[in-house]
Amino acid sequence: MRQPRRDTRGIVDPAELLRQVRFRRLAPAAALAELVEHYWFIDWDLDRPFEQHVVGHPAVNLVVFRPTADDPVTAEVSGVATELFSIKLAERGWVRGVQFRPGAFPAFSGRSPAELTGRRVPLAQVLPVADPGDRLVAATTDAAAAAVLDDLLLGLRPAPGESGRLAMRLVERVRQDRALRRVEDLAGEAGISARSLQRLFTRYVGIGPKQVILRYRVHEAIEQARGEVDWAAVAAELGYSDQAHLVREVTAAIGMPPAAYAASLH
Structure with a gap:
């Protein structure tokens, strides 16, 4: 199991x-x-x-x-x-x-x-x-x-169906692969258009693929803050255009800049 x-x-x-x-x-x-x-x-x-x-x-x-x-x-x-x-x-x-x-x-x-x-x-x-x-x-x-x-x-006798399984697989791909940073790339892997991917995620996940990618990037940034961090390197690894972009997104998610968050943990 x-x-x-x-x-x-x-x-x-x-x-x-x-x-x-x-x-x-x-x-x-x-x-x-x-x-x-x-x-x-x-x-x-x-x-x-x-x-x-x-x-x-x-x-x-x-x-x-x-x-x-x-x-x-x-x-x-x-x-x-x-x-x-x-x-x-x-x-x-x-x-x-x-x-x-x-x-x-x-x-x-x-x-x-x-x-x-x-x-x-x-x-x-x-x-x-x-x-x-x-x-x-x-x-x-x-x-x-x-x-x-x-x-x-x-007792609810769940039945996921083909589209539900596809949505689950694609979210798991985003969670596991940091290199997947663009909605268009994920749609290409699935063999569907970006618009179809948006509809799929809205229907089965509840938020769009861009929001899912962002959520997992923030999770990764928070996780890395628990060690010694080169924030410029983390930003590049996670596909941010620059360090300032990462700082803005993490601050919006947790209410403080990543450096301040890392300091609070230590």
């Missing part, structure tokens, strides 16, 4: 996150591996509030959470984020999440994730499933919680 990825791409301060909470990823059932990136679970018991920031992947998430022990369990679907996601955690609580592969969500819902982009919507408004909150509260182990999510998703 394919194991969940172990990188921390997109998490603005992963070291601090891991100091404050218990975070882990779990693989879905084998029948879901084509469509679900992983399950992600977070538990916390904090003496003081902690705020976490994430530059999200171009993916839809199903999120079930209990902010504190006194709060009800809430289930929602979160579309592709269009800005830095921030959440403040306090007291004792938990989250159980499903990260769908970019391009996979229509296989479960029959709807385009473009309807959800930049939004968080109650689960009942998006997927025809029973609220899994009570079952997740009763799940005393990670394996039991993962089984609840497996049952929920398998």
Whole structure:
């Protein structure tokens, strides 16, 4: 079975996150591996509030959470984020999440994730499933919680279709290959026009191919900031026209220039 990825791409301060909470990823059932990136679970018991920031992947998430022990369990679907996601955690609580592969969500819902982009919507408004909150509260182990999510998703009988699979493959190409920097190059590889590629990504991913390329470039820049960095070299490697262009995009994504971000980590 394919194991969940172990990188921390997109998490603005992963070291601090891991100091404050218990975070882990779990693989879905084998029948879901084509469509679900992983399950992600977070538990916390904090003496003081902690705020976490994430530059999200171009993916839809199903999120079930209990902010504190006194709060009800809430289930929602979160579309592709269009800005830095921030959440403040306090007291004792938990989250159980499903990260769908970019391009996979229509296989479960029959709807385009473009309807959800930049939004968080109650689960009942998006997927025809029973609220899994009570079952997740009763799940005393990670394996039991993962089984609840497996049952929920398998019950939807997902069917990706040829176009959905193409979208998933193309997003994965962008994620894995830094040399893919232009929409036209990605469209050429797929054997379709740039306009057709735009329609494909909007329908299945929720944002356009240019935005996907940018998101993964920012992820890579953030990742490299955790070591010794030659920002001019990073800009050239990631296909920016100059260092100033990289600085503008990273600053827009995380709220500070990359050099200041790197300094904050060290």
